[in-house]
Amino acid sequence: MSIEFETKIDKLMVSEKKSNITASEIRLIWALSLASVIIYINLYLVQGVLPLIAQTFDVDISHSTLLLSVTSFSMAFSLLFYAVLSDRIGRKKPLMLSLYLLLLSDLLMVFVSDFSQLIALRALQGVLLAAVPAIAMAYFKDELSQGAMLKAGAVYIAANSLGGIAGRLIGGGLSLYFQWEYVISVILIFSAIGVFVVHQLLPKHNNTVDRNVTCSKKLMGGFKGDVSGFVIHLMDNKLRQIYLIGGLAFLVMVNQFSYIQLHLMNAPYQWGRFEVTLIFLCYLSGTFASYYSSYWIAMFGRIRIFWLSLLMMVLGSAVTLVDTSQFICLGFLMTAFGFFFIHSGCNAWVAHRAREHRAKATSLYLCSYYLGAAIGGPLLLPFWHQWEWPGVVLGSMVTLAGLSLVMFKLMTPQRRKVRSSLIVNN
Numbered sequence: 001m002s003i004e005f006e007t008k009i010d011k012l013m014v015s016e017k018k019s020n021i022t023a024s025e026i027r028l029i030w031a032l033s034l035a036s037v038i039i040y041i042n043l044y045l046v047q048g049v050l051p052l053i054a055q056t057f058d059v060d061i062s063h064s065t066l067l068l069s070v071t072s073f074s075m076a077f078s079l080l081f082y083a084v085l086s087d088r089i090g091r092k093k094p095l096m097l098s099l100y101l102l103l104l105s106d107l108l109m110v111f112v113s114d115f116s117q118l119i120a121l122r123a124l125q126g127v128l129l130a131a132v133p134a135i136a137m138a139y140f141k142d143e144l145s146q147g148a149m150l151k152a153g154a155v156y157i158a159a160n161s162l163g164g165i166a167g168r169l170i171g172g173g174l175s176l177y178f179q180w181e182y183v184i185s186v187i188l189i190f191s192a193i194g195v196f197v198v199h200q201l202l203p204k205h206n207n208t209v210d211r212n213v214t215c216s217k218k219l220m221g222g223f224k225g226d227v228s229g230f231v232i233h234l235m236d237n238k239l240r241q242i243y244l245i246g247g248l249a250f251l252v253m254v255n256q257f258s259y260i261q262l263h264l265m266n267a268p269y270q271w272g273r274f275e276v277t278l279i280f281l282c283y284l285s286g287t288f289a290s291y292y293s294s295y296w297i298a299m300f301g302r303i304r305i306f307w308l309s310l311l312m313m314v315l316g317s318a319v320t321l322v323d324t325s326q327f328i329c330l331g332f333l334m335t336a337f338g339f340f341f342i343h344s345g346c347n348a349w350v351a352h353r354a355r356e357h358r359a360k361a362t363s364l365y366l367c368s369y370y371l372g373a374a375i376g377g378p379l380l381l382p383f384w385h386q387w388e389w390p391g392v393v394l395g396s397m398v399t400l401a402g403l404s405l406v407m408f409k410l411m412t413p414q415r416r417k418v419r420s421s422l423i424v425n426n
Contacts, residue, residue, distance in 0.1 A: 022148075025144050027201045032140070035099065035132045035136070036132055036156055037159050037162055038195065040163025041191070042187065043163075043167065044167035045167045047167070048168040048169065050064045051273045052180055070123045071123065072370050074125075074127050075126035075127070076370035077367065078129075079363035080364070081127075081130075082098075083138075084360070091138065091139040099128075099198065102195075103191055103192055109121055134362065137347060137358070140351070143203070154292070154344060157344045162287055165280050165283045169280060232356070238353065241409060241410040242346050242350055243365050243368040245407055245410065248372060248402060250339070250372045250376075252317075255376035263388065263392075285334070286339060287340070289338075290341075293345065293348075305345060306341075306345055309342045310400065312337055313334070315331075316333070316335035317335060318393070319334060379399075
């Protein structure tokens with residue numbers, strides 16, 4: 001894909017306001033957004049109930065954090081599998097099958113009595129949780145018009161953040177009053193209702209997907225073709241940079257939220273185990289940013305928005321060093337706002353740049369994204385041990401400095417192209 005084509009993308013976004021989104025497109029957007037909420041509630045549930053898990057299964061609380069790590073790792077690599085599968089058999093079948101199997105895994109968790117069994121089930125859940133994020137953006141790209149696609153990306157990412165907030169808060173709130181089995185039972189009931197609604201909203205037949213499946217079979221024709229689909233995107237220097245930006249940004253954001261809980265549970269704050277989950281309400285600024293990202297990118301351009309988002313993450317991290325509850329919350333509101341702008345922009349950019357093997361392109365981005373989250377915990381741990389929260393901020397700043405270098409390399413050729421185009425037009 002030429003750079004000239006990409007410079008026109010921001011201009012095309014303006015047409016979103018003039019586009020008429022059909023009822024079937026709205027149904028698809030709602031269906032995949034609700035599926036996303038279900039996925040992220042199940043993914044981040046354990047982060048709000050770690051003390052309860054430690055008590056129930058008689059393990060150290062630091063040991064219980066393995067539940068989130070093992071899910072993130074299995075989820076990251078399973079994204080690549082679903083990318084191949086959805087290109088071969090269509091988007092809807094693997095997506096719905098994974099959701100129904102997720103309900104079964106939730107049911108099995110109710111009867112688990114051993115921590116090692118719980119670890120194994122969470123690893124399995126990571127495989128099942130990967131289907132929706134791996135398939136969703138490619139599904140949108142297949143089915144939606146340009147204006148609807150841009151809106152869908154914004155709504156979908158906003159749904160991601162709402163699911164993450166809900167999972168942590170619901171888990172943390174229920175853990176104060178109920179045992180582990182009842183907490184999982186509530187999540188199972190909620191998820192079952194959501195999966196039923198998703199099934200009803202998704203289109204019954206998908207002609208676009210059917211054509212894509214036929215085309216992909218001709219293009220790929222076997223394992224060698226599947227590998228080549230990933231290689232095409234990995235050989236694309238611009239896509240590699242986008243993948244790296246998303247991974248580094250998520251590394252900082254999600255792990256800052258983990259370490260700030262430890263900071264707030266210590267003196268002088270002494271927040272309780274449910275109170276510390278309330279810091280995740282700062283995700284709401286990210287929900288707001290995600291929802292309006294397409295409008296603001298259309299108004300100000302992708303380059304300016306990306307740099308503004310990075311600045312927000314840097315300033316947000318710095319503000320938390322003013323060690324009061326108010327400034328910590330303000331800093332996390334800024335960090336979440338900046339991160340979700342970057343994440344929304346990267347998601348849309350990958351979908352636009354990938355002309356073929358779209359699900360593979362998206363899955364590679366998300367693989368990098370979740371690997372960033374998984375690597376970030378151990379990476380920032382020495383900083384925490386040495387200097388506690390100021391050390392985490394220092395490690396975050398070093399990571400964001402690296403992110404800025406990648407972003408500069410990504411944006412500079414595009415900026416030059418835009419300037420040359422303006423000179424020619426004038």
